[in-house]
Amino acid sequence: MxxxxxxxxxxxxxxxxxxxxxxxxxxxxxxxxxxxxxxxxxxxxxxxxxxxxxxxxxxxxxxxxxxxxxxxxxxxxxxxxxxxxxxxxxxxxxNAPGRVADDTIDLHGQFVQEAEDILEQRIKYAQQNGQTHLHVIVGKGNHSVNHIQKIKPRVEQVCQELGLQYTTEENAGRMYINLQGGAAVMPPSNNHGGGGYQGGQQQQHGGYQGGQQQHGGYQGGQQQHGGYQGGQQQQGGNDNEELEKLARKFLPKIIRKLEGCCVVM
Incomplete structure (x- = not known):
C-alpha cells in the first residue's frame, strides 16, 4: 500500500x-x-x-x-x-486469526484512503485465489462526525469502478461483495462459516452445503458462473434414483413377458 x-x-x-x-x-x-x-x-x-x-x-x-x-x-x-x-x-x-472469518475484512480504524488501498489489494488477492465473495466490515459511523459513514461510500465507489455488485447486510456496518461479477445475493445467514476455495472444494460459507452450492457456482447441479467443475452433479444423482425406481416397478412385468415368449418359442 x-x-x-x-x-x-x-x-x-x-x-x-x-x-x-x-x-x-x-x-x-x-x-x-x-x-x-x-x-x-x-x-x-x-x-x-x-x-x-x-x-x-x-x-x-x-x-x-x-x-x-x-x-x-x-x-x-x-x-x-x-x-x-x-x-x-x-x-x-x-483481522487477527479467529477475529474474522476467512471471507471477511475489517476496516475499522482506517482512514478513507487507507481503507480503499487495503480493499483493492484484498479483492485482487481473493479473486486470484478463487474466492467468490467478500464481507467488508465498514462500521456504522457511530463515532464519526454527525454519525456519517465515511468508509462505506468509498467501498461502494471501489466496487463500481471494478464492476462488482454489492449490498448492505442486515448489520448496517457490513457489506457483501460478489467477486464474480454477478448479483450480490446473500447466502442464508446461518451459513456464515468460512470463505473461498481450498483444495478445489469450497468451504461452507457462500459455498457447498449438502452437495448444493448456495452462491457463486453450483445450483441444482447446474453450473452458474463456471466456478466449480468436477465431482457428481446433484441432478444426475436424482435421475439415477428415478431410473432405479422405474426399474423396480416395471422389471418384474418385463421378465414375465420374456418368460412367456421363451415358452412359446
Whole structure:
C-alpha cells in the first residue's frame, strides 16, 4: 500500500478503543493513539513550514521559501510513515486469526484512503485465489462526525469502478461483495462459516452445503458462473434414483413377458 498524504481534517481526535472491532487492551489502544498522534504532530509541522514558505516567497526570499518547503516535505513524509504504521497496526489487530472469518475484512480504524488501498489489494488477492465473495466490515459511523459513514461510500465507489455488485447486510456496518461479477445475493445467514476455495472444494460459507452450492457456482447441479467443475452433479444423482425406481416397478412385468415368449418359442 503506497503512502498517502492526509489533510489535517482527517487527522481527528484520538480514537482508542473505537478503532477496534473487538475487546482491546489498553496497551493496544495506547499504541494506536500514539502513532496517530505522531502523525498529527508531523502534519501540524508540515502545515507550519508550508505557511512560512509561502510568506517567504511573498516577501521575495526565494531561498528561505525553498528551504521551508523542503522541510515541510520531510514532515509530510514522516506523517505518512506514522499513519502507515498505525494503519498496519490496527489492521493486524482487527483481522487477527479467529477475529474474522476467512471471507471477511475489517476496516475499522482506517482512514478513507487507507481503507480503499487495503480493499483493492484484498479483492485482487481473493479473486486470484478463487474466492467468490467478500464481507467488508465498514462500521456504522457511530463515532464519526454527525454519525456519517465515511468508509462505506468509498467501498461502494471501489466496487463500481471494478464492476462488482454489492449490498448492505442486515448489520448496517457490513457489506457483501460478489467477486464474480454477478448479483450480490446473500447466502442464508446461518451459513456464515468460512470463505473461498481450498483444495478445489469450497468451504461452507457462500459455498457447498449438502452437495448444493448456495452462491457463486453450483445450483441444482447446474453450473452458474463456471466456478466449480468436477465431482457428481446433484441432478444426475436424482435421475439415477428415478431410473432405479422405474426399474423396480416395471422389471418384474418385463421378465414375465420374456418368460412367456421363451415358452412359446
Amino acid at each position: 503506497a503512502p498517502h498524504s492526509y489533510p489535517m481534517k482527517q487527522l481527528g481526535p484520538q480514537l482508542g478503543g473505537k478503532a477496534f472491532n473487538h475487546s482491546s487492551n489498553n496497551d493496544s489502544e495506547a499504541e494506536y493513539d500514539r502513532l496517530r498522534d505522531l502523525a498529527r504532530q508531523e502534519a501540524a509541522k508540515r502545515g507550519s513550514c508550508f505557511d512560512k514558505a509561502h510568506q517567504a516567497y511573498e516577501r521575495g526570499d526565494g531561498a528561505a521559501a525553498h528551504e521551508l518547503s523542503e522541510e515541510g516535505k520531510q514532515h509530510a513524509a514522516k506523517m505518512d510513515q506514522y499513519n502507515k504504521q498505525a494503519s498496519d497496526f490496527i489492521f493486524r489487530e482487527n
